[in-house]
Amino acid sequence: MKVFLNFSDVAYFPDEEILFRINVRGAKQGETVHFKVLKDSTKEVFSQDYYIPLPEFFIEDSLESLEEGFYDAYVIWNDLVTSLPFVVLSPDRVKGKLLTVFHNHQALNKYPNGIYHSPWAFTHTWEDEFKPYYRGGVYFLHTFLLEKKPVKICFNLSPSLLLQWKEAVEKGVLLEWDSNIEYVSPKDERVQIIKDTLSGYRRLNRENVIEIFSSFFAHPIAGYLIDHYGWLDIVEEEVKLGAEVTKSILDTEAQGFWVSELFFSMKLVPVLSKYNYRYIVLDSLHHFIESLGDKRTPYEPYKVEYGGGELIVFFRDTSLSDYISFQLNKAKSLQEADANARRYTLNILKLMMGDEEKIVTVALDGENWMILPHPSPKAAVAYEKLLTYILSCERKGYFKCVLAREVADLAERKLKKIPATTWLGSIAKWTTERPAVQGRLWKLAEQAYNLLKIYEEIFSKEEKYGHLLHCIMQILDSDMYWTEFINEDHVVSWYNELTENILPKLNLLRVKRIEKENGDVFVEIESPLRGEIILRIQVDGTKMLQKIVKLNAGINIFKESIQGNVVEARILTPISLCPIGKPVYARCR
Structure with a gap:
């Protein structure tokens, strides 16, 4: 036993004929269906019983001379009830x-x-x-x-x-x-x-x-x-x-x-x-x-x-x-899909009424409301109905x-x-609803960012920097932190990719030799790439020299006139002064 109700449109002019159709399947000969229309959910403005002569039958009829207002039409057959909303409204009242x-x-x-x-x-x-x-x-x-x-x-x-x-x-x-x-x-x-x-x-x-x-x-x-x-x-x-x-x-x-x-x-x-x-x-x-x-x-x-x-x-x-995100997709039948699309359209009209x-x-x-938690064919039908009614x-x-x-x-x-917040009004969905794993991922994100900035300070944006940026963007994709869809493997894999591309180069950046000849100190630095660092030289634990130096890929030798016996050389990043590796010292006589 099934009953379907269909209207020719969702919004009608005050003098427009309102066509409707009732389809019945599985009826017993001689049964009737009851059709009624309520205005503003309470006032009955139309009521009629229709005779069903065949197991499968349809009734076509119309409503006329309805006052302006919002209406709900009902078909009642035994224990089955179906309904659809519509409106009678002059376009002059909508802006x-x-x-x-x-x-x-x-x-x-x-x-x-x-x-x-x-x-x-x-x-x-x-x-x-x-x-x-x-x-x-x-x-x-x-x-x-x-x-x-x-x-x-x-x-x-x-x-x-x-x-x-x-x-x-x-x-x-x-x-x-x-x-x-x-x-x-x-x-x-x-x-x-x-x-x-x-x-x-x-x-x-x-x-x-x-x-x-x-x-x-x-x-x-x-x-x-x-x-x-x-x-x-x-x-x-x-x-x-x-x-x-x-x-x-x-x-x-x-x-x-x-x-x-x-x-x-x-x-x-x-x-x-x-x-x-x-x-x-x-x-x-x-x-x-x-x-x-x-x-x-x-x-x-x-x-x-x-x-x-x-x-x-x-x-x-x-x-x-x-309403679209969380209601339009709840239809369990084509009739409900139609009703949901109609209600959405009527809500727009109600909102736009006024001077x-x-x-x-x-x-x-644009997609989640039709596919989550699983694809909903009825939601797709509701979408087409919605487009139809909006066009009308x-x-x-x-x-x-x-x-x-x-x-x-x-x-x-x-x-x-404008306040800094989300469509939810909270940041918890990405940070604290699953604090153990989300906290762990944000800690990785911090480490990844800090490592990238160290690399950027020294080697600037060399040719492979684009790949490193791609890594950090993957690490920071918020979908991977969303409570219901956390993907720790994704974040960790891109964190590892980032570190595996940065750490070997930083490890190859080193003070390789310190020598003293004729009162001059020579510091040899090996670098895997062209870059820029701060070279800090300290003598006998007190006197210190610090300057920005340019690096070429390979061996770089820097000469300084310094008096003293114990020379220590250290590499620092040029902006944040973050130390790279351990200091290297030599006893120079």
């Missing part, structure tokens, strides 16, 4: 624009040896996750549905996700499964879906259906790295590399920037401005409420200035964003869908300060 931003991200889930320990960037693209309704995975689904339902949406395709797709297309990838490793060739038919996905995003961007946002290369919680550790330099390297990857793969100059986990810091403003980003999205509940400045509502863009830079900030409606124009921003992960509302003049670049210049008010 608003809808800005939607989806964050599509996958960490670079591979070990330093090039083998992927987690295949999500690929399987969530090429696997048929939403059978029997759709082909392909969630990343492909976005492009497929937007080709059919061209709703304007902004997409952050994280650079680490893009780079994995590029590798699959150009070189193929090695994927680690439980008992073996699979090589997936660029010629594999699954990779064709990745090619189609990339082409789809590029095409939709060119056609102005979507706008591309860039982001950090990996997925650092930037506000934490900046304000807790002071690692603004690494954060800037993430911004720089992310911009390069987005430009090279998608052939677009992104103006929007997605801040990972919405973990903001005011010190990000000049960095993002430096790389020509104009706007970001933050949270209305955890950022806007505690912000300071000339503020009114979160339904308009704001300017924020700091350190000589300026950004425009859109504040997402937390409730609407969370003031609103820019309602909805921002969230736009075509009827209720509101307009916009891209961020189309409304950024409407920012007039200025904020002086």
